[in-house]
Amino acid sequence: MFSETKVQLQQRHEVLLPLVFPKYLGYYDQQQMTYHFHPRFGGGVIMFLYVGNRKNDIERLLSYNLAYITVDELTRQSEHSFMFILSCLRSSVVPAIECCVASASNPGSKGHKWVQRRYVKKKERDKAVIKGERRYFIKALPEDNPLLPKSYWNEQLNKLPAKMARAYKGGDWTVFEGQYFDMLDDEVHFIPKSRVPDEVVKYVGIDFGTNHPSGCVWLAHYPQT
Secondary structure, eight states: OEESSHHHHHHHTGGGHHHHSOGGGEEEETTTTEEEEOGGGTOOEEEOEEOOSSGGGGGGGTTOOBSEEEEESGGGSOHHHHHHHHTTBOOSSSOGGGOEEEEEOOSOSTTHHHHIIIIIOHHHHHHHHHTTOOOOOOOOOGGGOTTOOHHHHHHTGGGSOHHHHHHHTTOOTTOOTTOSOTTOOHHHHOOOOOOOOTTSEEEEEEEOOSSSSOEEEEEEEOOOO
């Protein structure tokens, strides 16, 4: 199980272990940050790992063999770190088809774009199937959690700025920090790719913009029928 830093790992997960795992199930080695199941429950080990702040920190995991990987707040990771983690997905005991990765994350942060491309966009997931991979995206919303108190909605979620509310309350991955056209909606403003007939008049508009080198818009004017 991966978090961004050791401190986050301890604060988000280590402190909860006594509440989640009963004593008869196994024991936790705090020094090694590993949870060991008793032999009668399989004798498996959960390793609590962290990525680190520097790009090369993740390389300390060279030669690790991990049959099942979970990543907390995936968009807080770089794609480089995540791909390195995937290279550890192997086992001499667990069949390859049973080895898998599960990640959870909110939209936003430094990894928003690559996570959206890899998992949220159906087109990219379909491409992965051709390569023999299976990728799934499951949208989870706050109302899916019946344990959230009303105070969380009233004092936290309902007071978020508009962009954050769309991302955190609505699970909207089309919203990200620095976005200029923040009204874009996949269900409204995007259509399936198709060939534009020759008789349709095409226009192109180019704007040098303010924060980026340029922007290009293509328009099609269909004749009245």
